[in-house]
Amino acid sequence: MKALGKHREIWLGLAILLLLVIVTARFPRFAQPQNLLTIFNDTSILMMLALGQMLVILTRSIDLSMAANLALTGMIVAMTNAAFPGVPVPLLMAMCVVIGAGLGAFNGVLVWKLSIPPIVVTLGTLTIYRGLVFVISNGAWVNAAQMSSDFINLQRTVFLGLPLLSWFAIVAAVLFWLLMTRTPLGRSFYAIGVNPTASVYTGINVGRTKFMAFTIAGAMAGLCGYLWVSRYVIASTEVASGYELTIIAACVIGGVSIAGGIGTVGGVLLGAIFLGVINNALPVINISPFWQMAISGSAILLAVVLNARGEKRKGRIILKKAEAV
Amino acid sequence: MTDPILTLSGISKSFPGVRALNGVSLELYAGEVTALIGENGAGKSTLVKTMTGIYQPDAGEIWVAGKVVTLPTAHSASAVGITAIHQETVLFDEMTVAENIYLGHAPRNRWGMIDWRTMRAEAKKTLDAMAAGIDPDIKLKELGIAKKHLVAVARALSIDAQVVIMDEPTAALSQKEIEELYVLIELLKQDGKAILFISHKFDEIYRIADRFTVFRDGEQVGKGLIRDTAQSQIVQMMVGRAVDQIFPERTAAIGETVLKAKGLSHPTEFEDISFAVRKGEILGFYGLVGAGRSEVMQAVFGMTQPSSGTLVLNGQTIAPKSAADAVEAGIVYVPEERGKQGVITGEPIFKNVSLPSLRKTSKSGFLRLAEEYALARTYTERLDLRASSLSQDVSTLSGGNQQKVVIAKWLATLPKVIILDEPTKGIDIGSKAAVHQFMSELVAEGLSVIMVSSELPEVLGMSDRIVVMREGRIIDTLDNKGLQPETLVRLAAGIAEEQAA
Amino acid sequence: YAQTRIALVVKSLGNGFFDAANKGAQEAAAELGDVEVIYTGPTAATAEAQIEVVNSLIAQQVDAIAISANDPDALVPALQRAMQRGIKVVSFDSGVAEEGRQIHLNPSDTALIGETIIKLAADYLPEGGDVAILSAASTATNQNAWIDAAKAALPEKFPNINLVATVYGDDDSVKSTDEAKGLIAAYPDLKAIIAPTTVGVVAAAQVVTDQNLIGKINVTGLALPSEFKQFIDNGASQAVALWNPIDLGYSAVMLADQLIDGKEAAPGETFSIGRVGEVTLDDTNAAAMAVPFQFDKTNIEEFAAIY
Amino acid sequence: MTDTTATPRRLPNRLDNPFKSTVLSWEGLLVLVAVAIFILNSFASPYFLNEWSLSDMTFNFTEKALIALAMALLIISGEIDLSVAAIIALASTLMGWALQFGADTPVLVAIGVGTGIACGAFNGFLVTGLKLPSIVVTIGTMSLFRGISFIILGDQSFKGYPPSFSWFGQGYVWWVISFELVLFLVCAAVYFVLLQRTNFGRRVYAIGNNDVAAEFSGVRVARTKFVLFCLTGLMSGMAAVLLTARLGSTRPSIAEGWELEAITMVVLGGVSILGGAGTIVGVVLAALIMGLVTFGLGLLNVPGIVMSIFIGALLILVIALPILWRMWRQRTAVRSA
Numbered sequence A: 001m002k003a004l005g006k007h008r009e010i011w012l013g014l015a016i017l018l019l020l021v022i023v024t025a026r027f028p029r030f031a032q033p034q035n036l037l038t039i040f041n042d043t044s045i046l047m048m049l050a051l052g053q054m055l056v057i058l059t060r061s062i063d064l065s066m067a068a069n070l071a072l073t074g075m076i077v078a079m080t081n082a083a084f085p086g087v088p089v090p091l092l093m094a095m096c097v098v099i100g101a102g103l104g105a106f107n108g109v110l111v112w113k114l115s116i117p118p119i120v121v122t123l124g125t126l127t128i129y130r131g132l133v134f135v136i137s138n139g140a141w142v143n144a145a146q147m148s149s150d151f152i153n154l155q156r157t158v159f160l161g162l163p164l165l166s167w168f169a170i171v172a173a174v175l176f177w178l179l180m181t182r183t184p185l186g187r188s189f190y191a192i193g194v195n196p197t198a199s200v201y202t203g204i205n206v207g208r209t210k211f212m213a214f215t216i217a218g219a220m221a222g223l224c225g226y227l228w229v230s231r232y233v234i235a236s237t238e239v240a241s242g243y244e245l246t247i248i249a250a251c252v253i254g255g256v257s258i259a260g261g262i263g264t265v266g267g268v269l270l271g272a273i274f275l276g277v278i279n280n281a282l283p284v285i286n287i288s289p290f291w292q293m294a295i296s297g298s299a300i301l302l303a304v305v306l307n308a309r310g311e312k313r314k315g316r317i318i319l320k321k322a323e324a325v
Numbered sequence B: 001m002t003d004p005i006l007t008l009s010g011i012s013k014s015f016p017g018v019r020a021l022n023g024v025s026l027e028l029y030a031g032e033v034t035a036l037i038g039e040n041g042a043g044k045s046t047l048v049k050t051m052t053g054i055y056q057p058d059a060g061e062i063w064v065a066g067k068v069v070t071l072p073t074a075h076s077a078s079a080v081g082i083t084a085i086h087q088e089t090v091l092f093d094e095m096t097v098a099e100n101i102y103l104g105h106a107p108r109n110r111w112g113m114i115d116w117r118t119m120r121a122e123a124k125k126t127l128d129a130m131a132a133g134i135d136p137d138i139k140l141k142e143l144g145i146a147k148k149h150l151v152a153v154a155r156a157l158s159i160d161a162q163v164v165i166m167d168e169p170t171a172a173l174s175q176k177e178i179e180e181l182y183v184l185i186e187l188l189k190q191d192g193k194a195i196l197f198i199s200h201k202f203d204e205i206y207r208i209a210d211r212f213t214v215f216r217d218g219e220q221v222g223k224g225l226i227r228d229t230a231q232s233q234i235v236q237m238m239v240g241r242a243v244d245q246i247f248p249e250r251t252a253a254i255g256e257t258v259l260k261a262k263g264l265s266h267p268t269e270f271e272d273i274s275f276a277v278r279k280g281e282i283l284g285f286y287g288l289v290g291a292g293r294s295e296v297m298q299a300v301f302g303m304t305q306p307s308s309g310t311l312v313l314n315g316q317t318i319a320p321k322s323a324a325d326a327v328e329a330g331i332v333y334v335p336e337e338r339g340k341q342g343v344i345t346g347e348p349i350f351k352n353v354s355l356p357s358l359r360k361t362s363k364s365g366f367l368r369l370a371e372e373y374a375l376a377r378t379y380t381e382r383l384d385l386r387a388s389s390l391s392q393d394v395s396t397l398s399g400g401n402q403q404k405v406v407i408a409k410w411l412a413t414l415p416k417v418i419i420l421d422e423p424t425k426g427i428d429i430g431s432k433a434a435v436h437q438f439m440s441e442l443v444a445e446g447l448s449v450i451m452v453s454s455e456l457p458e459v460l461g462m463s464d465r466i467v468v469m470r471e472g473r474i475i476d477t478l479d480n481k482g483l484q485p486e487t488l489v490r491l492a493a494g495i496a497e498e499q500a501a
Numbered sequence C: 001y002a003q004t005r006i007a008l009v010v011k012s013l014g015n016g017f018f019d020a021a022n023k024g025a026q027e028a029a030a031e032l033g034d035v036e037v038i039y040t041g042p043t044a045a046t047a048e049a050q051i052e053v054v055n056s057l058i059a060q061q062v063d064a065i066a067i068s069a070n071d072p073d074a075l076v077p078a079l080q081r082a083m084q085r086g087i088k089v090v091s092f093d094s095g096v097a098e099e100g101r102q103i104h105l106n107p108s109d110t111a112l113i114g115e116t117i118i119k120l121a122a123d124y125l126p127e128g129g130d131v132a133i134l135s136a137a138s139t140a141t142n143q144n145a146w147i148d149a150a151k152a153a154l155p156e157k158f159p160n161i162n163l164v165a166t167v168y169g170d171d172d173s174v175k176s177t178d179e180a181k182g183l184i185a186a187y188p189d190l191k192a193i194i195a196p197t198t199v200g201v202v203a204a205a206q207v208v209t210d211q212n213l214i215g216k217i218n219v220t221g222l223a224l225p226s227e228f229k230q231f232i233d234n235g236a237s238q239a240v241a242l243w244n245p246i247d248l249g250y251s252a253v254m255l256a257d258q259l260i261d262g263k264e265a266a267p268g269e270t271f272s273i274g275r276v277g278e279v280t281l282d283d284t285n286a287a288a289m290a291v292p293f294q295f296d297k298t299n300i301e302e303f304a305a306i307y
Numbered sequence D: 001m002t003d004t005t006a007t008p009r010r011l012p013n014r015l016d017n018p019f020k021s022t023v024l025s026w027e028g029l030l031v032l033v034a035v036a037i038f039i040l041n042s043f044a045s046p047y048f049l050n051e052w053s054l055s056d057m058t059f060n061f062t063e064k065a066l067i068a069l070a071m072a073l074l075i076i077s078g079e080i081d082l083s084v085a086a087i088i089a090l091a092s093t094l095m096g097w098a099l100q101f102g103a104d105t106p107v108l109v110a111i112g113v114g115t116g117i118a119c120g121a122f123n124g125f126l127v128t129g130l131k132l133p134s135i136v137v138t139i140g141t142m143s144l145f146r147g148i149s150f151i152i153l154g155d156q157s158f159k160g161y162p163p164s165f166s167w168f169g170q171g172y173v174w175w176v177i178s179f180e181l182v183l184f185l186v187c188a189a190v191y192f193v194l195l196q197r198t199n200f201g202r203r204v205y206a207i208g209n210n211d212v213a214a215e216f217s218g219v220r221v222a223r224t225k226f227v228l229f230c231l232t233g234l235m236s237g238m239a240a241v242l243l244t245a246r247l248g249s250t251r252p253s254i255a256e257g258w259e260l261e262a263i264t265m266v267v268l269g270g271v272s273i274l275g276g277a278g279t280i281v282g283v284v285l286a287a288l289i290m291g292l293v294t295f296g297l298g299l300l301n302v303p304g305i306v307m308s309i310f311i312g313a314l315l316i317l318v319i320a321l322p323i324l325w326r327m328w329r330q331r332t333a334v335r336s337a
């Protein structure tokens, strides 16, 4: 059990491998490198969103508004592209990051300055942001015909055998890994989750750190807003609706503790991939897609049970012999 | 004599209901150890927190190296060269030892990234210097309380500070570790650091301190050089009166055995605990902090399940699976962590008091407020609770009055055995005496009292018999007749006979 | 409020197909003169949300409701209540069960649509092969009826076409994309994807484009020319079909207006639908508007500008 | 604060004026908001002040509000249940499934309510028995319960419920007073008494304020929380009966997104999401307010999604305003000192 707690990522990796083996046994084509790369590419957006959500959950908060933020930013960027096809796509992406970060920062400010519980703040902004998508677009969808081909094709451009979308996820993962392991900010996300009181004693500004988490999560949601609309070539009010819980599910399966302080970049990536593999595998092995939801629900439950076992407090350990073990 | 490195003047700090510090001053000198002495709740830790940027003083100035400083955050305190080992371990269970030492001031490489390799190496060096025998790469949660405290010490040392504050650093350490700490303090002194040392143990104060400052009830009541002052003088300043008057005279008739524990064990916390408490008796449990007394009492109270052993109450074997079971059987527990486990803050006094007795005050499950108020009034007035009304939120009460609410809550259930865990911890002197008075009334009425306490005078002054615990085991059970404090200390700390003599 | 008010309730707002239908409805209102058309619907295509919309229309005492339903059965109680309060109910595009409306206007003949969607694939598969259907929600009445009709036509008219699977994308771009990918992965010999839904067909065509399968897999089905033009242009699709959504909205309002004027709906009854012509109710009080119209490289340019 | 001043020997029960504190409470504020919206609505639309309109309005919120009643207790105790909408889907599916075997109305209702309780008990077991955080557990069971509906129903739908069953969702008890409304009012009264007038309710508050101290005070915390999960399941089962009867059909996607609406009602009703505070009166008022806002805007044909902006903004504003007010008061107090 202890080993499992320590090597959660390895176990999750094994579970994914097992899944691949089972699927491949029934359907050999599934394990072909090309198909695996496709799954990775399909999961890229979820991975990036889950990385952002991880920061927030680490600080004992939760962001329910990420999907709505994504939809709003996505709609803004799609409408901008439709109105001004000449604006270069990288500029549009930068705009997405800024808008997304702004929406995240709004959550963050309410949590930091007014100390409103994150779940209430983001429950409110969830409906506000999604409502705004409708308001700015007047309900109309932006579809493929209105988007410029650069806008649609940028993330599909293949570079070193992988579409740029996959590269975005890879770069995001590396940056997050550096952030979480090599920077004081990253460590303070963990610290305030593990022990907020001790964080104050250590000189960490708990409120501002939470604000940073929300802002970065928002920036990720914003970037994914562009990636989402250009991937599915549609921007509408319903984009990614209900996806906020999928993002949280990926984190939970990846071993992020909802009580804060525990979670790794690797775990979250694997959690997202796990969901991605399930989504891709079910249609392939002819299990009716209607099983998909129940399976991912069971996976979440299994993951929390296992994680809770790994985290179980061992008490204070007063006896010397117990300490030695 | 040189000028002090750090000077505090006129520092005041109030909490709702308590004036923790009132215009205190303090000087610390390079290369000297200043002992800060005072009873529980005198304001020592509060002062430490204002010196390290965790609390902001309501009034007063902090001078470091001749300049006034403000300390809005813990960072700013380490920036001006102040570091502290706090009384409670404020560390991060899920992080490695090395990171616990360096969080917030980790070494960076040339790209501004945290340099883990250097960090681990430095941590290892510091820990080895302390002969702590701790692997810097394991997670903190794998360590016991003593080792955790050593990590806290290492953290303080890792900050290159001029002023090192130690708030009861030895309370949880074994003798061997304490000796190593003394060596470290000697080294720091030679380095020219100013050290503020808080302790309740006079032997160690006399061994390592150069100066002392005494606090009483949030005020500075005396200071001087240790070598010029006798222990009795310091005690006089601390308490404000002679020590032996504090405890009430008792003449309770001790009767039959009421509660008997036989061989209680828990996989990691305690082993083979056997004791018995009789009608009308106060059974004291003494030990150093972390000896496992609270864990034992919580097992008796049904909060944790022992792996083996039996409990016999009035001749009947009981196995409480929850606190509710224990209360039903007639065993109640006044916990040590009052704010977390005792009172329900956010709720008014009368709801706190009536909570375990709701079955008595209600009628077929429906509340009857009048009965609840009556019940709450009966028991709070008996304890002389100071409050404005029964609907006052308990969080606005002072610690001592909160404690009275907890005791009132239990008395209302008419228990057979009442367990008091550190009943006077953080309680002011007046309330303390009231609690002591009340305990003697309880036994006079035929209750059995188990009192867990780390305060020697309290244990010696109140108990009929004393159980001494160390590291999760019972060391001895003694009759409190002509017991010498040294005997208890020796047993609790595990010091061999000849060493103590 | 002397005017006649007719509510056009659609599956979800923002869908280009229904925006076009609204355009037609407004044209009908203008033609009729004293009619106001209230264009409304939920944002998410669910029955519960549509019921709330219907409830508020009942409270507003509109004269008629023309609805494209998200669920044929769930809306029945709400629409029955509307009829009890004297509101005329017409369903169009996606129908409501018979007891919940007075007239249902099919965009076209069900059997004909079923046959057309298969024919669109078969025309470009002279040797035959595997095809799959990517539908909308599994509860969508119209799609289900077309698919049944298509299956019925297969053995006789298209013996060498092999329908390997039917999957549901719920008219959600993401789900449709995933399902299209699943089909491609699961059936390596797939020659065509038939999506009788404007959302699904775009998603499938985008997947085929992304996976460089243009020329290997032909996407076809029902599509709005304006949304789909680029996939005809890039070759992901050879041809698609659709009726004119403008005419559909126009006709629905025309039918509703006649009901308001007192005309009774009964099997065999003939109703005029203005410039589109006239329809005759069958024994379930349903009628078909027109034959589906086919779009390919030759004409898509022209229609993309219209709807 | 007060204990430093001289104390009367006899402690009074309370010092504040009970009448004044009721008027100045959160509920007082909500009543004002509700009345204001009511008046606004009657000006904004000529169709609003009509007995049938008002009756129809109640259908828009009673089912969600039923769930909110139980959810309020759960949140006061410091837990949460995100699976309520999924419980509706599963309960509705099982009812439809039983219908295929010819189950009659009483059996259908029993199955709906029973499924609700069983799902609630499952959540309760995972949370209290295995000591898992309720928010993650119910995110998991939310997918699981609805997923089972999808497995059972796939692309099908169940329909053909008997008229006696439909009455639960469409019938009127008297004049324009629907069965749904009556049931809701009865349940609201029951929950009011349960929370504010019984020992059980008192313990729920104690647990929410500090579950460790409550446990140390002899409250059976796990058992109480388990009961609360079952109650939430029960109410979801009841909502499933009503909704299924109202729709006359079952699909697996039924009631999607309702969990967040129910929670919004609870929070808007003044229940602290951190637990320990809140009243049933507040929740009922919040449900009414949400019903009024959505119906009023609906009469103006404002799309539902735009209404949700109002609800979201209302949620943040009503919580932020008292905090801002307190901060502003503190600042001015400091300045004048």
Ligand SMILES: Nc1ncnc2c1ncn2[C@@H]1O[C@H](COP(=O)(O)OP(=O)(O)OP(=O)(O)O)[C@@H](O)[C@H]1O
Binding pocket: B015, B016, B018, B019, B020, B038, B039, B040, B041, B042, B043, B044, B045, B046, B047, B087, B399, B425, B426, B427, B428
């Ligand atoms: N955060 C707080 N809120 C309210 N009261 C507090 C707080 N911290 C301390 N107090 C009160 O201030 C007083 C001084 O406490 P402090 O912890 O400084 O005592 P101490 O001298 O360190 O005692 P000990 O020897 O037990 O550690 C006590 O009455 C305590 O109850």
Ligand SMILES: Nc1ncnc2c1ncn2[C@@H]1O[C@H](COP(=O)(O)OP(=O)(O)OP(=O)(O)O)[C@@H](O)[C@H]1O
Binding pocket: A315, A316, A317, B089, B143, B144, B145, B148, B287, B288, B289, B290, B291, B292, B293, B294, B295, B336, B421, B422, B452, B453, B454
């Ligand atoms: N392993 C540990 N980790 C963190 N804190 C600890 C640990 N062990 C002890 N403590 C802290 O030390 C204090 C006293 O510990 P504990 O209550 O177990 O000791 P005890 O033997 O029961 O003595 P007492 O009740 O007299 O303090 C508590 O406040 C507790 O939080």
Ligand SMILES: [Mg+2]
Binding pocket: B044, B045, B046, B087, B167
């Ligand atoms: Mg202290």
Ligand SMILES: [Mg+2]
Binding pocket: B290, B293, B294, B295, B336, B421
């Ligand atoms: Mg203790």
